[in-house]
Amino acid sequence: MRTKSVLFLLIFSLTSSLLWAKPSRQYRKFKLKNGLKVVLVSDARLRISSASMSVKIGSLADPPQRMGLAHFLEHMLFLATKKYPRLNSYGEFLKARGGYSNAYTATDHTNYHFQVNHEGLPEALDRFAQFFISPLLDYKYAKREVAAVHSEHQKNIPNDTWRLMQLQRSLLKKGHPATKFHTGCNRTLAGTKEEELRAFFQAYYTAPNMALCVMSSRSLEELEHLVRRIFSPLPSRPPKPFHVSADLLDPVEGYRFIRVLPVKRIRQLHLYFPVQLPADDYLTKTSRLFGMTIGDEGKGSLLSLLKRLGLASSLSAGASRDSRFYGGLRITVGLTQKGLKEYNTVLRLCLAYLEMLKNSPFPLHIWKEMKTLAEISHRYSPPPEGTEAAIGIANFANEYGLKYVEKWDHLFLRPDPRSYRHILQQLQIERALIFLVAKTFPDLPRDKKERWKEEPWYGTQYADEVVKGKDYLALKHLPKVPQLHLPLPNPFLPRRFDLIVERPILILQQKGIRLWYAPDYEFKRPKLALALQMISPTAYASARDFALLRLYVALLLDSLNEYAYPAQMAGLSYRLQANRKGVFLQLSGYSDSVVRFFTMLVKFLKKKEFHPQDFARIKERLVQLLENAPYQQAYLVSRESARKFFYKTYYLPEEILQALRSCERKDVQDFANRFFQKLHIQAIGVGNITAPHLKSLIVSCFNSLKATPLSAKELPVFSRTVLPEGKDLIYRQNLLTNNSCLRIDYQVGKADLKTQVAAELFARAIRSPFYTQMRTRQMLGYIVWSGTYFAKPFQYQVFLIQSGTHSADDLFQRADAFLAALPKLFAKMPPKMFEAIRRGYREDLRKPFHSVAEKAFWWYNVAFERGEDFELIQKKLQILQNITQDEVASLLSKTLAPKTRRRIVFLHNAKQFATKGIDGKQEMEKLCQERRFSP
Ligand SMILES: [Zn+2]
Numbered sequence: 061m062r063t064k065s066v067l068f069l070l071i072f073s074l075t076s077s078l079l080w081a082k083p084s085r086q087y088r089k090f091k092l093k094n095g096l097k098v099v100l101v102s103d104a105r106l107r108i109s110s111a112s113m114s115v116k117i118g119s120l121a122d123p124p125q126r127m128g129l130a131h132f133l134e135h136m137l138f139l140a141t142k143k144y145p146r147l148n149s150y151g152e153f154l155k156a157r158g159g160y161s162n163a164y165t166a167t168d169h170t171n172y173h174f175q176v177n178h179e180g181l182p183e184a185l186d187r188f189a190q191f192f193i194s195p196l197l198d199y200k201y202a203k204r205e206v207a208a209v210h211s212e213h214q215k216n217i218p219n220d221t222w223r224l225m226q227l228q229r230s231l232l233k234k235g236h237p238a239t240k241f242h243t244g245c246n247r248t249l250a251g252t253k254e255e256e257l258r259a260f261f262q263a264y265y266t267a268p269n270m271a272l273c274v275m276s277s278r279s280l281e282e283l284e285h286l287v288r289r290i291f292s293p294l295p296s297r298p299p300k301p302f303h304v305s306a307d308l309l310d311p312v313e314g315y316r317f318i319r320v321l322p323v324k325r326i327r328q329l330h331l332y333f334p335v336q337l338p339a340d341d342y343l344t345k346t347s348r349l350f351g352m353t354i355g356d357e358g359k360g361s362l363l364s365l366l367k368r369l370g371l372a373s374s375l376s377a378g379a380s381r382d383s384r385f386y387g388g389l390r391i392t393v394g395l396t397q398k399g400l401k402e403y404n405t406v407l408r409l410c411l412a413y414l415e416m417l418k419n420s421p422f423p424l425h426i427w428k429e430m431k432t433l434a435e436i437s438h439r440y441s442p443p444p445e446g447t448e449a450a451i452g453i454a455n456f457a458n459e460y461g462l463k464y465v466e467k468w469d470h471l472f473l474r475p476d477p478r479s480y481r482h483i484l485q486q487l488q489i490e491r492a493l494i495f496l497v498a499k500t501f502p503d504l505p506r507d508k509k510e511r512w513k514e515e516p517w518y519g520t521q522y523a524d525e526v527v528k529g530k531d532y533l534a535l536k537h538l539p540k541v542p543q544l545h546l547p548l549p550n551p552f553l554p555r556r557f558d559l560i561v562e563r564p565i566l567i568l569q570q571k572g573i574r575l576w577y578a579p580d581y582e583f584k585r586p587k588l589a590l591a592l593q594m595i596s597p598t599a600y601a602s603a604r605d606f607a608l609l610r611l612y613v614a615l616l617l618d619s620l621n622e623y624a625y626p627a628q629m630a631g632l633s634y635r636l637q638a639n640r641k642g643v644f645l646q647l648s649g650y651s652d653s654v655v656r657f658f659t660m661l662v663k664f665l666k667k668k669e670f671h672p673q674d675f676a677r678i679k680e681r682l683v684q685l686l687e688n689a690p691y692q693q694a695y696l697v698s699r700e701s702a703r704k705f706f707y708k709t710y711y712l713p714e715e716i717l718q719a720l721r722s723c724e725r726k727d728v729q730d731f732a733n734r735f736f737q738k739l740h741i742q743a744i745g746v747g748n749i750t751a752p753h754l755k756s757l758i759v760s761c762f763n764s765l766k767a768t769p770l771s772a773k774e775l776p777v778f779s780r781t782v783l784p785e786g787k788d789l790i791y792r793q794n795l796l797t798n799n800s801c802l803r804i805d806y807q808v809g810k811a812d813l814k815t816q817v818a819a820e821l822f823a824r825a826i827r828s829p830f831y832t833q834m835r836t837r838q839m840l841g842y843i844v845w846s847g848t849y850f851a852k853p854f855q856y857q858v859f860l861i862q863s864g865t866h867s868a869d870d871l872f873q874r875a876d877a878f879l880a881a882l883p884k885l886f887a888k889m890p891p892k893m894f895e896a897i898r899r900g901y902r903e904d905l906r907k908p909f910h911s912v913a914e915k916a917f918w919w920y921n922v923a924f925e926r927g928e929d930f931e932l933i934q935k936k937l938q939i940l941q942n943i944t945q946d947e948v949a950s951l952l953s954k955t956l957a958p959k960t961r962r963r964i965v966f967l968h969n970a971k972q973f974a975t976k977g978i979d980g981k982q983e984m985e986k987l988c989q990e991r992r993f994s995p
Contacts, residue, residue: 085443088280089462092288094296095268097457099465100283101275105443108158109181109276111188112173112450114458117264118166119242120383121302126256128209128244131165133260135205136197138163138172141190147201150187159184162447167242168383171455173447178277182286185274189290192265199254206249213245216518220322223518224495227320228332230515231493231524232308238386241517263300270294271458273450306386308334311490314528315535319504320497321521327395329406330495335379335486337387337479342460344476345430346483350389351378352426353547354413360545362413371399371406379483384459389487395498403496404531411489412541418484422477425549431472432553438470440557489535563930564744564919567751568758572769575758576744576923577751580912585748588651589916590658592743592758593644593924596735597776600640603711604719607682608731611723613638614678615670620661627657633913636661640778642735648913651748655757662761668732675725683720689713694801695843695862698966701791702805704984705964706851708779708993739767740775742924746916779993780851783807783962790965791987792868793980799841800970802871804859804879807962808848808955811855813932815951817901817939819855822952823848824897825886830859833878840866840874852925853994857955867973872965883953887945894945902940905933 088100122129138161140147154161159176172191176184216222232239241248272291274283322328341347354377357363366372374394381387391410393399399406444452456468464471504511504523511523564578580587599609617624617636624634632649634657645661647654690697690713704710741762745754762769783789795801808819827846835844841863848857859879861871909915922930929935954960969975 086280087466088284089457089465090284091462092267092292092294094292094294095266096291096294097271097462098287098291099271099273099453099457099462100280100287101273101449101453102278102280102283103275103443103445104277106178106275106277106445108175108446109178109184109274109278110173110175110446110450111181111185111272111274112171112447112454113188113192114271114273114451114454115170115172115265116168116269116299116458117302118168118170118383119240120167120237120304120385121260121264122237122240122242122244123256124240126252127241127248129249129252129256129260130170131242131244132205132209132249132252133257134163134165134170134172135208136202136257137191137195137261139198139201139205140196141187142194142196143190144187145196153180153187154184157184161188165242166383167238168385169455169458171451173451173454175446175450181274181276181278185286186290189294192270193293193295195261197254197257197261202252202254202257206246206252209244209249210246213243213517216243218323220324220326220497223323223515223520224320224330224497226518227318227515227520227522228493228495230517231316231318232334233310236308237304238308238383245517262297264302265295266297266299267291267294268296269299269458271454273454273457275445275450275453304383304385306336308386309491309493311488312526313490314526314532315489316493316524317527318493318495318522318524319501320495321499321506322497325499326497327397327400327499328495328497329393329395329399329403329410330497331391331407331410332493332495333389333487333491335387335389335483337379337381337483338476340476341381341479342456343464343471343473344479345427345472346476346479347379347381347387348430349423349426349480350483352430353417353423354378354391356547358547360543361547362409362544365541365543366393366399366406366409369405370396371402371409372396389483400496400498404534407494408535408538409541409544411535412538413544414484414487415538416541416544417546418487420546422475422480423546424475424477426547427472427475429550429553434470434472436554436557444469489532558934561931561934564746564923568755570769571771572740572767573758573762574740574742575755576919577754578744578746578916578919579749579751580747580915582909582915583912585912586651587649587912588654588745588747588749589646589648589911589913590654590743590745591644591646591917591920592741593639594642595740595742595770595775596642596738597770597774598731598735598737599638599642600709600711600776602719603715604723605731606638606640606711607716607720608723608728609638609642609735610682610716611675611679611720612728612732612735613643614682615674615728616664616667618674618678619667619670620664623657623660627653632657634661641776642739646913646917648911648916655749655753658757658761662764665736665765668729670725670728672725675728679720679723683717686713686717686720689717690796693843693862694795694797694799694968694970695803695845695860697793697795698801698803698860698968701793701966701968701980701984702803702964705791705987705991706781706805708781708991736765736767738770738774739765740770744916744920744923746919747912780854781991782854782994783964784990784992785962786959787990788958788961788963788965789987789990790967792967792969792975792978792983794974794978795968795970798970798972799862799864800866800868800871800973801862801966801968802860802868802875803966803968804872804875805964805966806857806955808855808857808951810853811850813935814939814943815855816850817936817943818948818951819848819857819955820901821894821897821940821943821948822886822955823857824901825889825894825948826882829882829885830878834861834875838874840871864970868967868969869973869975872967879956883949883956886952887949889945891945894948898940902937905937905940 085101085103090098092098119130154174154176157177157180159174161174163172174184174188229239274287276283337347354362363375372393373396377391379387379389393406453465453468457465512521514521564576567577568575598605600606613636630653632653635646637644647658700712704712743758809815830846831844834840840861843862845860848855859875861875863871922932926932
């Protein structure tokens with residue numbers, strides 16, 4: 061078993077990745093005037109406030125005649141203070157506010173901590189601070205607390221872990237502080253005088269020797285204010301210097317072997333090597349590599365081999381800092397019966413593994429895996445909180461200062477092969493303690509009393525010796541064990557952290573209906589958005605049919621108005637439109653209202669009788685609208701020309717108008733009947749509705765229209781022109797208004813995603829220079845625009861200038877000169893500028909949706925116009941990240957270069973610049989002969 065289980069981290073980080081995206085934790089760190097180090101953590105997600113005070117002294121500092129004093133003081137400190145003298149009032153205060161407090165004494169530090177609800181934090185902090193400012197250390201309770209410490213020790217006595225730990229200590233170099241009994245008991249503490257306790261407190265409990273961490277949902281300002289007020293009175297004496305030697309064990313000629321009798325029925329071989337860890341181990345985590353290698357359980361591991369040989373059932377290993385002065389590397393093998401008998405083989409294999417490490421390169425891949433796992437665990441795990449987190453931060457700050465404290469739990473600054481080698485060099489059998497733990501030892505029976513000893517504090521029975529001779533020499537010259545090698549790279553290390561893209565699902569696909577659905581987990585509102593297209597080949601079968609469709613939809617809207625008005629007042633918004641495919645409906649609002657409105661609308665759709673008066677009024681309005689088409693803005697007229705050219709079938713306003721004039725009321729009725737004869741519905745519903753409910757809504761709509769479903773073959777297709785390469789097409793038309801318009805369309809290419817991204821990038825780069833040149837410098841006109849657009853299957857780049865002062869021909873000349881220079885201009889653009897454009901585009905792609913409706917209509921577009929590629933944005937972002945300026949530049953020059961360009965220029969001249977002998981209609985007919993089509 062490794063000291064920290066990789067598997068656990070892995071599973072944890074994967075399952076939680078969906079829950080915790082970005083930490084929004086704020087830190088503030090500073091030193092008070094008295095020298096107290098302070099780390100404040102503010103995080104709105106914290107469910108509880110917590111604090112921890114770390115004091116840089118522990119049981120290593122116990123006077124030899126007063127073992128357990130540091131621990132005893134820890135107990136006494138928590139009783140009462142001058143300001144809050146009532147015994148236990150601190151504990152009661154916390155308990156009443158969902159909290160608790162605790163403390164522990166380690167070898168080199170002591171930590172006090174509590175947690176409490178956010179509301180209780182200020183008073184809890186004040187009570188907590190008093191323990192360090194004015195503790196009563198009331199001696200009338202001393203007896204009671206000695207008894208408490210004693211019973212704590214009594215509890216530990218039958219525990220084999222504690223027993224072995226103390227035995228290991230007692231076998232270290234005589235007189236070293238590490239050999240002492242750290243917990244304390246009746247025997248060591250009974251006669252403690254109040255002065256001893258106070259002297260220890262005075263010597264070490266001083267602000268420069270301490271660090272405080274406070275974590276809360278309260279703001280940093282508030283926390284700083286609190287801490288400054290409450291902790292400034294902490295005494296600031298210089299702490300008594302304290303140091304112990306790292307030299308724990310004298311080498312022997314041979315190795316020290318200790319047989320130990322446990323309380324429980326356990327069989328263990330335990331290897332202990334005192335080691336000096338590098339001072340900056342907290343930055344490099346070199347020591348952790350030993351747990352990851354020796355404690356590995358995969359292919360080539362020590363445990364794997366021991367298990368195969370039937371010698372061991374478990375193994376744990378790791379190097380750790382036992383105090384700031386020294387560390388230790390430990391290997392504990394759980395032995396089988398056979399392993400106990402053949403413990404020498406087990407020992408040899410353990411040492412062979414260490415030999416293998418010494419002869420192998422620095423395991424950089426393992427270090428990198430640890431770093432990755434720590435980073436993703438930090439990123440995707442629930443943010444640490446409560447006393448556990450506060451303790452970690454306070455101890456870190458006290459030990460290593462404030463610089464890296466935000467990263468206290470995931471700091472992997474750099475790998476350190478030198479320190480790794482240095483630790484390995486210290487692993488020598490002559491400087492180790494080897495323990496064999498078992499109930500019986502056939503080679504050393506209990507009745508050989510002279511060989512058995514008793515550890516004084518726990519009463520552990522043991523027999524120690526120094527093994528020399530051939531058993532020792534056999535360990536000095538170990539043959540290489542080919543089965544043992546470094547852990548292999550972890551194949552389960554996660555590499556991808558992108559979340560599954562939220563997308564709708566297809567819930568109905570049958571002849572006549574294609575329906576997508578997505579519930580809303582983002583906005584969490586009782587709202588629903590619906591987009592629905594009714595497709596009929598009748599809609600655009602002729603100009604007259606389209607005129608009738610527009611009449612029909614306008615009449616529907618008109619008769620709906622009395623109902624639509626209150627619906628809109630109730631927060632509902634809707635759009636009903638005639639388009640070339642048929643009728644398009646968008647509906648959004650509170651789901652309940654949307655469902656009711658939709659049901660009513662479906663009833664309306666079947667209405668094919670309209671009042672003659674209504675018909676006349678609506679027809680007149682539509683005629684008027686179309687009659688005005690030639691008088692609208694010049695750029696809108698040129699847009700109509702572009703559409704006429706690009707689509708195989710397109711009806712200009714004048715063509716629809718001509719057909720419309722002869723339409724009668726009865727024709728609308730006939731048309732509606734034909735329209736609903738054969739139908740296909742494509743729709744999406746997003747939001748607060750269940751899939752079955754949505755399905756039944758759409759199916760019943762279809763059924764009530766009594767239409768025959770259209771087959772896939774019958775669905776109308778709107779083919780677009782493919783422009784010939786290297787050929788300029790020019791279209792001319794004289795306008796009735798006094799504005800000219802130049803419109804240039806470039807077909808950039810088949811619109812795969814990379815072309816789309818590249819086109820968007822150069823369009824963004826061009827936009828501003830084109831505008832500056834044409835509008836600001838040359839002052840050609842008010843409307844100057846350039847941009848790119850997608851129309852299946854092509855990407856286009858368009859330039860547009862509308863002018864009241866220049867002819868379209870003149871505009872073209874000027875624009876063309878500018879466009880010719882563009883590729884060079886782009887290629888020379890400073891990379892910094894290109895990066896800024898890339899960033900801007902990325903921001904736009906990442907923009908979140910504002911509403912359920914916005915999301916639904918985007919998804920409608922993706923489902924029905926963009927090949928159902930719901931990962932479109934993610935893919936574009938990926939391409940955007942990798943595309944180079946050169947790639948974009950080359951697409952731009954290919955788009956614009958005379959040899960390769962596919963271009964059509966629309967010249968719409970104002971009446972004052974009219975070209976003589978030009979008839980737009982004939983021109984368009986001529987032009988259309990050049991076309992080829994793509995579906
Ligand atoms: Zn205790």
